[in-house]
Amino acid sequence: MKKALKYLGITLGGIILILLCLALFVSIKGIPTYEPQVPEVSIQSDSMSIANGKRLVTMICAGCHLNENRQLAGGYLEDIPTAFGKVWSQNITRHETEGLGRYSDGQLMYLLRTGVKKDGNFCPPWMPSFPLMGDEDLEDIIAFLRSDDPMTAPSDKAQPAPQPSFLVKALSYVAFKPLPYPEKEIVAPPPSDQLAYGKYLMNGLIGCYECHSADFKSNVALTPESSVGYYGGGNPLIGPDGEIVPSANLTPHESGLKGWTRDQFEAAVRSGKKPDGGTLNPAMPPHPMLTDEEIDAMWAFIQTVPPIDHVVDRYTPE
Ligand code: HEC
Ligand code: HEC
Incomplete structure (x- = not known):
């Protein structure tokens, strides 16, 4: 009996020692690096592509990269x-x-698809990747970033590198991994294919599902519809004063958007207006640039997602 206990003790001690070594390794080594497989890309740049790129960057990237001088110089x-x-x-x-002069178009494309920077460092989970965006839209984003718009005017501001927590370092060995670079060209559906277009806007382009499913950690970037609680809300977002703001249930269920009208949806999405006249917390970024046609397509699509019975414990301002 005593002997058995002794062996158990040795085994447990061994396991604890291995775990400690692993923890030490993870915290010293940090996030693993990867070899970027830089694709050949040729970016079309004309006034149409730059205008589309500007709209996309304003809607998708500016929230994180734009500073108080309205330049894409980054910040905390x-x-x-x-x-x-x-x-x-x-x-x-x-x-x-200090800016994108360091990146070739191919390196940028690779980063935006996979999350791997030119130096092989991976940006999890705070810089989103865009695995489902159409090639043309991504190319237009790059065309705009190279254009002489005031937002892209050279700034010599050097930003500190992110300081990932132990949690992020550890998860980057098991959960946060680069996405594969697509093997084929991705073609966005045309606006005339309304449901597919609405789905593309919400899942591929803007990523509404990322905030509106259960949790960032259980989202599935390549197949958003397999994310836990897809559009059922409850993901704890953080508002401007550090308050926790759970996202809303957008599915066509009583506890979601059932009973809403298209115009109420538009007011919420474009200007953060609630049906009762109140204002949504800015944790829900307003999207004023969406066109009527895009709102129609998104509204049509959101009726088709499976309803989820989930009463979200919503944020209520004091
Ligand atoms: C949710 C916030 C967020 C959004 C949205 C976002 N980014 Fe980023 N981006 C970051 C963070 C944080 C980093 C730094 C990541 C790191 O170094 O690990 C970063 C890094 C980058 C880099 C790497 C720069 C370098 O110095 O290596 C590029 C390029 C970039 N982002 C472009 C974009 C573009 C283009 C978009 C829109 C299509 C975008 N980002 C959207 C947060 C964001
Ligand atoms: C950065 C995270 C984030 C993104 C991206 C986002 N939302 Fe939201 N959304 C929220 C949060 C958080 C709330 C709840 C705000 C509150 O309770 O005041 C919300 C609320 C809403 C509401 C109000 C629903 C209600 O019951 O009050 C609608 C409609 C909505 N979002 C639609 C969208 C659509 C469509 C998109 C994509 C174009 C989108 N959201 C993208 C975080 C986000």
């Missing part, structure tokens, strides 16, 4: 949960050494 991100560490978005202006 206050709304990243502290459990993830301290995070600065980076300078993506046209500056030669």
Whole structure:
């Protein structure tokens, strides 16, 4: 009996020692690095593509990368949960050494698809990847970032590298991994295919599901519809004063958007207006640039997602 206990003790001690070594390894080594497989890309740049790119960057990237001078020079991100560490978005202006002058178009494309930077470092989970965005839309984003718009005017501001927490480092060995670079061209559906277009806007382009499903950690980037609680809400977002703001249930269920009209949906999405006249917390970013046609397509699509019975414990301002 005594002997058995002794062996148990040795085994447990061994396991604890291995775990301690692993923890030490993870905290010293940090997030694993990867070899970028830089694709050949040729970016079409004309006034149409730059205008589309500007609209997309304003809707998708500006929230994290735009500073108080309306330049894409990056800054400290206050709304990243502290459990993830301290995070600065980076300078993506046209500056030669501090901005995107360091990146080729192919390196940018690779980063935006997979999450792997040119130096092989991976940006989990705070810089989203865009695995489902159409090639043309991504190319237009790059065309705009290279254009002489005031938002991209060179800034020499160097941002600190993110300081990931132990949690993020550990999860980057098991859960947060780069996405594969697509093997084929991704073609966005045309606006005439309304349901597919609405789905593309919400899942591929803007990523509404990322905030509106159960949790960032259980979202599935390549197949959003397999994310836990897909559009059922409850993901704890962080508001401007550090308050927790659970996202809303957008599914066509009584506890979601059933009973809403298209115009109420539009007012909420474009200007953060609630049906009762109140204002949504800015944790829900307003999207004023969406066109009527896009709102129609999103509204049509959201009726088709499976209803989820989930009464979200919503944020109520004092
Ligand atoms: C939710 C916030 C967020 C959004 C949205 C976002 N980014 Fe970022 N971005 C970051 C953070 C944080 C980093 C730094 C990541 C790191 O270094 O680990 C980063 C890094 C980058 C880098 C790497 C720069 C370097 O110095 O290596 C590029 C390029 C970039 N982002 C472009 C974009 C573009 C283009 C978009 C829109 C299509 C976008 N980002 C959307 C937060 C964001
Ligand atoms: C950055 C996270 C985030 C993104 C991205 C986001 N939302 Fe939201 N959304 C929220 C949060 C949080 C709330 C709840 C705000 C509150 O309770 O005041 C919300 C609320 C809403 C509401 C109000 C529903 C209600 O019951 O009051 C609608 C409609 C909505 N979002 C639609 C969308 C659509 C469509 C998109 C994509 C275009 C989108 N959201 C993208 C976080 C987000």
